[in-house]
Amino acid sequence: MSNPSMRRRVRTAVLISGRGSNMVALVEAARDPAFPAEIALVLSNRPDAGGLDHARQAGIATAVIDHKGFAGDRGAFEAALHQVIADKDIELVCLAGFLRVLTPWFVTRWTGRLLNIHPSLLPAFRGLDTHARALAAGVRIHGCTVHFVTPELDEGPVIMQAAVPVLAGDTAETLAARVLAQEHVIYPAALARVAQGTVRLVDGRVAADDDDTPSTAPLIVPGLPER
Numbered sequence: 001m002s003n004p005s006m007r008r009r010v011r012t013a014v015l016i017s018g019r020g021s022n023m024v025a026l027v028e029a030a031r032d033p034a035f036p037a038e039i040a041l042v043l044s045n046r047p048d049a050g051g052l053d054h055a056r057q058a059g060i061a062t063a064v065i066d067h068k069g070f071a072g073d074r075g076a077f078e079a080a081l082h083q084v085i086a087d088k089d090i091e092l093v094c095l096a097g098f099l100r101v102l103t104p105w106f107v108t109r110w111t112g113r114l115l116n117i118h119p120s121l122l123p124a125f126r127g128l129d130t131h132a133r134a135l136a137a138g139v140r141i142h143g144c145t146v147h148f149v150t151p152e153l154d155e156g157p158v159i160m161q162a163a164v165p166v167l168a169g170d171t172a173e174t175l176a177a178r179v180l181a182q183e184h185v186i187y188p189a190a191l192a193r194v195a196q197g198t199v200r201l202v203d204g205r206v207a208a209d210d211d212d213t214p215s216t217a218p219l220i221v222p223g224l225p226e227r
């Protein structure tokens with residue numbers, strides 16, 4: 001079958017905790033029948049996550065597993081999460097602003113099939129408040145990273161990154177908006193590669209066999225004037 005629309009699409013779950021703009025970007029990309037993944041489930045640990053309404057309106061199955069219902073029992077929460085995902089025959093999981101740290105128990109069950117998007121150029125600025133920390137550090141180039149998830153927080157092998165300049169007068173909010181626009185570009189692109197198998201996790205490293213070498217033009221961003 002050479003018709004790409006006839007290929008089986010990889011069943012993908014997106015895990016969110018909030019507004020879900022990255023989830024929406026993935027859903028929009030997957031509207032194209034030629035996109036190699038289908039978003040088969042949107043799952044939130046917060047019943048009030050804004051992204052849930054978007055998913056419902058898009059006709060996508062949603063689930064809520066409220067971590068507060070597990071009285072701090074992380075193992076039971078993750079077992080419930082895993083069960084719902086497995087029941088839906090999910091093959092790939094994308095974390096998209098999912099604000100629960102996952103334990104090695106969950107992560108190792110999804111090795112090579114669990115992706116995350118992080119709002120910095122990893123390994124710089126792991127953890128929270130990345131944009132404010134980038135401004136405080138005075139970096140001229142900032143960005144975002146899609147990576148495979150490993151048990152160490154924000155440490156997994158990099159699948160794709162996008163860089164943006166830091167501009168004079170930037171606040172954490174303006175910088176976040178510039179980075180977020182690129183998140184919405186690279187997350188669907190990275191998911192497509194993993195779903196079609198051209199990017200894989202092999203022995204803890206990313207292996208890629210598609211030849212989309214980026215431009216070798218350097219991204220040079222001059223220093224900013226004194227504030």
Ligand code: GRF
Pocket residue numbers: 016018019020021022023096097098117118119144180183
């Ligand atoms: C994004 O900045 C993402 O990089 C980070 O959490 C934020 C989620 O935003 N992991 P949204 O819910 O996808 O709009």
